[in-house]
Amino acid sequence: MFRTSVAFVLLGSLVPLTAQQSLADLQQRFAQQARALGDGAGRAAIEALRAQQIAALRTFVEQTAAGDDRWNGRLMLADFQLASGDRQAASAALRTIQAEAAPALVLVTAATMAQHLGLDDLRGQWIDAAIAKPAPLAERMAMARLLTTVLHEIGRGEAIYSAALAAAADDEQRALVRWHRADAMRDREDLPDNAGFEELQKLATDLPKTRWGDVARDRLRATQLRPGDDTIHFRATTRGGSEVATRDLLGKAVVLVFWSGADRDLPRLLETLGPLQQRAGDGMVVLGICLDRDAERIDADVERLGITFPVIGDGSGIEQDVALRWFVEGPVVQVVDGKGKVAGLGLHAGTTDGRAQLREVIERAAGL
Numbered sequence: 001m002f003r004t005s006v007a008f009v010l011l012g013s014l015v016p017l018t019a020q021q022s023l024a025d026l027q028q029r030f031a032q033q034a035r036a037l038g039d040g041a042g043r044a045a046i047e048a049l050r051a052q053q054i055a056a057l058r059t060f061v062e063q064t065a066a067g068d069d070r071w072n073g074r075l076m077l078a079d080f081q082l083a084s085g086d087r088q089a090a091s092a093a094l095r096t097i098q099a100e101a102a103p104a105l106v107l108v109t110a111a112t113m114a115q116h117l118g119l120d121d122l123r124g125q126w127i128d129a130a131i132a133k134p135a136p137l138a139e140r141m142a143m144a145r146l147l148t149t150v151l152h153e154i155g156r157g158e159a160i161y162s163a164a165l166a167a168a169a170d171d172e173q174r175a176l177v178r179w180h181r182a183d184a185m186r187d188r189e190d191l192p193d194n195a196g197f198e199e200l201q202k203l204a205t206d207l208p209k210t211r212w213g214d215v216a217r218d219r220l221r222a223t224q225l226r227p228g229d230d231t232i233h234f235r236a237t238t239r240g241g242s243e244v245a246t247r248d249l250l251g252k253a254v255v256l257v258f259w260s261g262a263d264r265d266l267p268r269l270l271e272t273l274g275p276l277q278q279r280a281g282d283g284m285v286v287l288g289i290c291l292d293r294d295a296e297r298i299d300a301d302v303e304r305l306g307i308t309f310p311v312i313g314d315g316s317g318i319e320q321d322v323a324l325r326w327f328v329e330g331p332v333v334q335v336v337d338g339k340g341k342v343a344g345l346g347l348h349a350g351t352t353d354g355r356a357q358l359r360e361v362i363e364r365a366a367g368l
Contacts, residue, residue, distance in 0.1 A: 020089040023069040026060060028294065047084070054080050061096075071102040071110075078113055091117050099126055104133040104192035108143045112150045117308060123151075131156060137173075141180040147179065149187040157184075162185035176213035180202045182216070196210075197223070215324050225345060229337040234322050238310040239299060245286065246336070253284045253366035254336040254341070257309070258323060260291045263331040269349035270305065272358060276308075280366040283338070285309075291331065293317040333358060 018286050030053060037049075057080060061073040081090040094117070097110050107130035114122040130143060135179035140160050147157030161181045168174040184190055200216040207213035218232050225232070231254075235245040246254060246310040255273065259266055277284060286309035290298050295315025311351055314323060318329045324332065344361035348354045362368075 023073050025096045070107045098127040102136040104130040105139040108146050118356045122319040175207045175210035179212040182247045218325035219327050229342045231340050251338045255286045256334040257288045258332050265350040272349050272355050284366045335365050336362050
């Protein structure tokens with residue numbers, strides 16, 4: 001199944017579209033329906049509901065979508081059709097994207113799908129059109145990543161990075177561009193496996209006083225962390241608006257819960273942490289770092305799951321500052337003791353043995 005940046009779980013029943021509905025509304029509704037359906041649905045039911053959602057998306061892009069939703073909606077429709085195995089329909093949906101009207105990043109994303117479908121004419125046209133269009137820096141960095149990784153247009157992607165570096169107003173902007181290039185290098189097939197990390201090291205050395213140079217230094221250290229090492233400190237703002245700094249928590253065990261609302265093991269994790277928190281009292285602090293990209297959904301998930309500890313998350317997913325520094329790209333638990341030393345890494349609650357190890361590490365870190 002081909003997945004793009006607009007991919008969503010394809011489950012759930014539909015309600016009529018309204019004239020005011022946006023693509024984000026539709027995406028959120030699909031996600032809610034997926035959660036409501038649960039894990040026990042049979043294949044036939046899933047396929048039937050997927051067909052209904054494809055019909056709803058088609059109606060949306062043809063009758064309701066406005067602005068950039070016209071083109072992102074078509075990308076999503078093509079993605080859903082590919083998931084259902086209908087390559088012909090996916091190709092037809094892609095061909096309705098207008099190169100002169102669609103934003104540059106949409107065109108490059110569409111080119112990756114065209115490449116997957118063997119639509120070489122569209123692939124080339126869309127890449128050419130995208131590169132010729134102006135786009136915000138963040139979108140240009142995403143374009144360069146797709147060009148150098150998925151599309152294997154190395155020279156054209158590198159040209160975007162070079163132009164962005166030349167246009168950078170200060171060291172912060174230069175560091176940002178270098179960060180994106182280094183991160184993309186991890187996924188390039190034309191480079192050695194460690195090329196991206198070598199670029200991060202250069203960034204940390206050349207621009208240590210910038211935010212991205214600082215993040216690069218922490219991220220590199222995260223790749224070598226072992227129990228007993230000094231923790232990676234950070235400062236962040238919670239969803240409730242409070243500022244938290246790990247240096248202020250020295251003397252207490254700190255449990256860092258990197259989580260996602262879609263993680264099936266999260267309820268068991270919360271059940272495991274509850275009694276430990278009660279036993280430790282003020283001697284233990286649990287901080288949740290949400291890895292989800294729907295900022296509005298985070299608060300709803302906190303309430304749905306009964307999460308009582310402070311949660312950090314701004315909807316930037318694994319690009320959230322703490323996740324970047326700790327090099328975390330999926331749900332996991334890291335534990336730090338009262339001396340600021342790493343007590344446990346890569347912990348989880350998905351198995352009986354995993355929960356036992358998690359309890360043991362936290363008990364030792366909190367002196368229980």
